[in-house]
Amino acid sequence: MKSLEELAQIREKMKDKISLRLGANGVRVVVGMGTCGIEAGAREVLRTLVDAVAEGGLSDRATVMQSGAVGDASTAPVVEVIAEGKEKVTYVKVTPEMARRIVAEHVAGGTPVDEYISK
Amino acid sequence: MELSLHILDIAENAILSGASLIEIELEETRSSLGVKIVDDGRGMSDRELRLALTEGYSTKPFGLGLGLPKFLDAARVSGGTFSIESTPGKGTTVTAKFPKKTSPPLGDIAGTVTSLLSGIGGADVVFTHDMKDGARVCRVGLDTRAVRRVLGDVPIFTPEAVIAVSGYILEQYKQNNIFGGENL
Numbered sequence: 001m002k003s004l005e006e007l008a009q010i011r012e013k014m015k016d017k018i019s020l021r022l023g024a025n026g027v028r029v030v031v032g033m034g035t036c037g038i039e040a041g042a043r044e045v046l047r048t049l050v051d052a053v054a055e056g057g058l059s060d061r062a063t064v065m066q067s068g069a070v071g072d073a074s075t076a077p078v079v080e081v082i083a084e085g086k087e088k089v090t091y092v093k094v095t096p097e098m099a100r101r102i103v104a105e106h107v108a109g110g111t112p113v114d115e116y117i118s119k
Numbered sequence: 120m121e122l123s124l125h126i127l128d129i130a131e132n133a134i135l136s137g138a139s140l141i142e143i144e145l146e147e148t149r150s151s152l153g154v155k156i157v158d159d160g161r162g163m164s165d166r167e168l169r170l171a172l173t174e175g176y177s178t179k180p181f182g183l184g185l186g187l188p189k190f191l192d193a194a195r196v197s198g199g200t201f202s203i204e205s206t207p208g209k210g211t212t213v214t215a216k217f218p219k220k221t222s223p224p225l226g227d228i229a230g231t232v233t234s235l236l237s238g239i240g241g242a243d244v245v246f247t248h249d250m251k252d253g254a255r256v257c258r259v260g261l262d263t264r265a266v267r268r269v270l271g272d273v274p275i276f277t278p279e280a281v282i283a284v285s286g287y288i289l290e291q292y293k294q295n296n297i298f299g300g301e302n303l
């Protein structure tokens with residue numbers, strides 16, 4: 001993208017989808033971006049989640065956000081998936097590869113990736 | 120740790136301090152990199168500031184705020200300078216200067232700026248990276264206020280928008296990077 005004006009195309013493309021997302025069935029994906037998270041690779045995990053949600057055409061029902069206060073040295077990076085009407089699922093020590101699977105199976109498919117879930 | 124990750128950490132502190140505007144200013148020459156992060160968040164008292172610079176101390180759960188001593192340490196170890204000013208109710212300014220020869224690389228600064236889009240909520244970020252090599256001067260930048268104006272009702276954290284903004288910053292580095300693409 002060479003200029004910000006090109007964002008206008010994204011605005012046109014996304015505006016109808018965004019109104020859908022504000023309705024039910026939304027999924028929030030939250031990445032912990034405290035010091036420990038950042039050191040452990042949270043920036044790359046966040047970016048991978050953003051890419052995977054866009055590539056999967058999931059922006060109408062999933063948001064990728066960050067929060068300050070999640071994860072310590074033994075668990076970071078932490079990713080939480082909060083689906084409307086379901087219990088929050090927490091993934092720890094998430095890598096970009098894991099992030100892709102979390103989006104494909106949990107965010108898109110609705111099934112948490114059991115082997116990644118912190119017990 | 121690459122400097123762009125330290126910068127991300129300091130910017131996250133600014134978000135958590137309730138800032139509505141966070142300015143990240145880089146000034147790079149062939150030999151040095153200056154970093155200045157200004158926020159208009161709640162600021163710290165002298166006592167809080169001293170504690171915030173102490174390794175292992177944090178005012179918040181999960182070690183938030185630990186990034187400041189680490190950034191100070193990075194400046195010290197590489198023979199650079201570091202200063203911080205904070206006024207309760209007004210905000211905080213963190214300034215550091217790194218000799219490029221001995222400091223960690225800046226790294227993926229575009230990734231740092233881009234990742235802030237998912238965390239700033241209603242706050243804004245103004246990023247500028249001025250590069251100066253003799254008479255050659257160029258600037259890479261991003262102002263989220265301009266991004267929001269074009270996006271209208273579409274939130275700035277929308278994945279498609281985040282990816283486009285990332286591409287916009289990288290494109291500027293391709294056009295303007297006078298230090299041989301080392302920041303890409």
